[in-house]
Amino acid sequence: YLCEKNEISPNFVVICEPSSLKLALGHRGRAMLTITTEGVSSHGSSPELGVNAIYKIKNIIGRIEELQSKLAADNTSGSVTLSRIESKAVSLNAVPDQCKLYLDRRLEVGETETSVAKEMDALVEGTKAIWEIYEITDKTWTGKSVSCRAFFLPWELKEDHLLTRASIKAVNDATGKKATLFKWNFSTNGFASASKMGIPTIGMGPGNPELAHCRDECCDISEIVGALKFYASIVNNL
The missing domain is CATH 3.40.630.10 (Zn peptidases)
Incomplete structure (x- = not known):
């Protein structure tokens, strides 16, 4: 700019x-990525009437941990960190109808958006979860609005x-x-x-x-x- x-x-x-x-x-390099699952809200006293979005994402969390172990064993690859988990519910006594994971994927030279996309596809395979590259939005100290697609190559x-x-x-x-x-x-x-x-x-x-x-x-x-x-x-x- x-x-x-x-x-x-x-x-x-x-x-x-x-x-x-x-x-x-x-x-x-650094890529900030999100994985989102959708559920169905219900009252906390009747969880069987809803679909808990947090439970739907638990298997993906295990896959992320396995991916990091694989990357750590390969000196030519970067790393992945599950840095935040968010859920959305109408109240604390309701089944959450959305859960979102935030991933910090560090990239070595040779890793590309295409190779990372294959990893992300594998993480959500067999689920209805959706992954995206995080869009950073913020304001500078002068008040100017800025946005940035969070995929930065090494x-x-x-x-x-x-x-x-x-x-x-x-x-x-x-x-x-x-x-x-x-x-x-x-x-x-x-x-x-x-x-x-x-x-x-x-x-x-x-x-x-x-x-x-x-x-x-x-x-x-x-x-x-x-x-x-x-x-x-x-x-x-x-």
């Missing part, structure tokens, strides 16, 4: 998320790319140490720059990425200084 509004066409992008001053050459930058080579030299100039290369396990707005817009992107920032969003997240001042030196140095090396 910012690039389109301001007619900006960056040659390169540097993501400043925590990396312990290592160079991040990419990260996993990305990676090659080690021999100009941006990588310049970044390696910038790390050496800034810290006096040899650069360490890795890929983030979490996700950043590199989704937009690298995956969607095709802009060569690399990551480097102060702070331990394993502490991101944790209660005791902290950042060493020396790493902040090192990162600032890197940001200044990389401009001179490109």
